[in-house]
Amino acid sequence: MLRGLLVLIILVGCSCETEEKLSEFSSHPTTVKARENNTVLLPCYLNTLSNDAAYAIAVRWYKDNDLIADSSNESVAVPERHVLWENGSLEITVVQPSDTGEYTCEIERPEPWGPIRQKHAIEVLHSPSVDPYPPTGFLQVRLGEEVRMSCKGTGVPYPIITWHYQGEEMQLLDHRELLKFTASDRRLAGTYECAAANGVGEPARAAIELKITYPPEVTTTRAWMHTAPGHRAHIECKVAADPLATVTWLKGEVQVPIDSRVLALVDGDKHTLLIRNVQRSDFGIYTCRAVNDLGQGEQHIQLSGVPNPGVFKKTEEKNQNAKSSYTLIWEVDSYTPIIEYNLWFRPYMPRSGANRPNWTKLTIPTEYSSGPVYSKSYTIKGLKEKTIYEALLVSRNRYGWSKPSPILRFATAGADLNEDMVTTVQVNVQDNIIPLEVMSSAIRKEISLCTLTILLLKFLI
Incomplete structure (x- = not known):
C-alpha cells in the first residue's frame, strides 16, 4: 500500500513538471524601438500542445503597472489606438511619445497553475528638443564673474549636446549640458549655441547671448602727435566699455574747455579732440579719461611741436x-x-x-x-x-x-x-x-x- 502511494506521488510530480513546461511563453521579452505614427504589436503567446485558447482564463496588459486591458473584464476600457487580440497580443497604432514605457502581459491560468507574466517595452523614437538656461536666452555677468549656462535635452534616444561659440564648434572634452567658466576676458561675450541630436529628425538648437559688463578700456593708435602753431590737430582715443562710459578730455589734471576752437567729437567708439589753429600753449600731455559704473580707464597723448622721428x-x-x-x-x-x-x-x-x-x-x-x-x-x-x-x-x-x-x-x-x-x-x-x-x-x-x-x-x- 505504501509503495503504491509513493508511485502515485511520483506520477503526480511528473505530471506537474510536464504541465509547467507546457505553460511557458512561446513569445520572448522584447524592446520595440518605433518611430512616431508606426504600429507596434506586443506578443503574449503560451506554448501549449493543443494551442487551446481555453487554456488561459484571462489575459491582462499593464503599462508601467497600470491596467490598460483585461479580456475577462469588459468594464476595463482599452485606450484609444490600442487593440487586444484574441490570441492575447496587444496592438498599438499610430504610436506617440506618450506610448513609451514598460508593458507587462499577464495570463491567468486554471488551477492548479497561477498567473504567469512577460515584460516588453516600447521606445517611441522622436526628434530632440532642448530647453536653455537662462530660459530667456540672455545672460549678463560682470568681468571676472562666473558664467553658468546650460541646455537640457529631451528625446528618444537621449540626445547628445554640442556647443558652438560665434558659429564655431567648441572643442570640449565631453558632451556636457552645463557650461561653466570665468568671464576673464570681455571678448568671451557673444552668442553661445547648443545643439541636441539623437539621429531622429533635425537637431534641436537654442542660443544664449552672453553679455559681459566691464570698466572702460581706452586705447590710442598714436600716443605722440606732431603739430605746429597755426595748424589743426586731431587727438584720438578709442573707448570700449559696458555700460557706456562718459569721456572727458584733460590737459594735465584740468578739463579741456570746449569752445568753437576746441571741439570734442564722437564717432562710435572713437573720441576726437579737434584743436583748430593750434597755439603754442596747446602743447602738452592730454588725457582721454572714460568712466562708467564699474570703474575708469585713461590714455595719455602728447601734442608736441618737435619733429617726428627721422x-x-x-x-x-x-x-x-x-x-x-x-x-x-x-x-x-x-x-x-x-x-x-x-x-x-x-x-x-x-x-x-x-x-x-x-x-x-x-x-x-x-x-x-x-x-x-x-x-x-x-x-x-x-x-x-x-x-x-x-x-x-x-x-x-x-x-x-x-x-x-x-x-x-x-x-x-x-x-x-x-x-x-x-x-x-x-x-x-x-x-x-x-x-x-x-x-x-x-x-x-x-x-x-x-x-x-x-x-x-x-x-x-
Whole structure:
C-alpha cells in the first residue's frame, strides 16, 4: 500500500513538471524601438500542445503597472489606438511619445497553475528638443564673474549636446549640458549655441547671448602727435566699455574747455579732440579719461611741436662697394623748419655680454627747405673695412629735439650683412642713447611731463 502511494506521488510530480513546461511563453521579452505614427504589436503567446485558447482564463496588459486591458473584464476600457487580440497580443497604432514605457502581459491560468507574466517595452523614437538656461536666452555677468549656462535635452534616444561659440564648434572634452567658466576676458561675450541630436529628425538648437559688463578700456593708435602753431590737430582715443562710459578730455589734471576752437567729437567708439589753429600753449600731455559704473580707464597723448622721428631711406647699390665710407639718406616730417641733425653711429655688435663700442656723434647742419618733409644725405668717411655699423638720427627744430629714429644697420664692402640686419629696428627703452647735453631745455621739460620711462636717456658703453 505504501509503495503504491509513493508511485502515485511520483506520477503526480511528473505530471506537474510536464504541465509547467507546457505553460511557458512561446513569445520572448522584447524592446520595440518605433518611430512616431508606426504600429507596434506586443506578443503574449503560451506554448501549449493543443494551442487551446481555453487554456488561459484571462489575459491582462499593464503599462508601467497600470491596467490598460483585461479580456475577462469588459468594464476595463482599452485606450484609444490600442487593440487586444484574441490570441492575447496587444496592438498599438499610430504610436506617440506618450506610448513609451514598460508593458507587462499577464495570463491567468486554471488551477492548479497561477498567473504567469512577460515584460516588453516600447521606445517611441522622436526628434530632440532642448530647453536653455537662462530660459530667456540672455545672460549678463560682470568681468571676472562666473558664467553658468546650460541646455537640457529631451528625446528618444537621449540626445547628445554640442556647443558652438560665434558659429564655431567648441572643442570640449565631453558632451556636457552645463557650461561653466570665468568671464576673464570681455571678448568671451557673444552668442553661445547648443545643439541636441539623437539621429531622429533635425537637431534641436537654442542660443544664449552672453553679455559681459566691464570698466572702460581706452586705447590710442598714436600716443605722440606732431603739430605746429597755426595748424589743426586731431587727438584720438578709442573707448570700449559696458555700460557706456562718459569721456572727458584733460590737459594735465584740468578739463579741456570746449569752445568753437576746441571741439570734442564722437564717432562710435572713437573720441576726437579737434584743436583748430593750434597755439603754442596747446602743447602738452592730454588725457582721454572714460568712466562708467564699474570703474575708469585713461590714455595719455602728447601734442608736441618737435619733429617726428627721422626715417632712413634705402641707399644706392654703390654703397655696398665702398670700403671705408657709406652714404646715409633720411627724411624727417616737421611743420617747423629743421635746424640741425645729430647722427649717431658705431660698429654693430650683437648682444653677447661683451662691452659695446661707444657711439660717435656727428652734428650735421641743414640747408634751406620749405618742408614739411626734410630730406638729407650724408656720407660717413673713415669707416673700417668689412665692418657692420648701426646708426640713428635725431633732429631739432625751434621746439626741441625729436625722439630717436629706428636704428639702421649698414656695412662697408666685404662685410656679411644679411637682409634682417639691413632693415631698420625700433629703439628699445634700454637703447635710448641720446645724451642729455644734446637736448634743449624745452625738450627736457616736455619729456619730464610725458614719461621718463619712454625716453629714458642715458649713455651706453
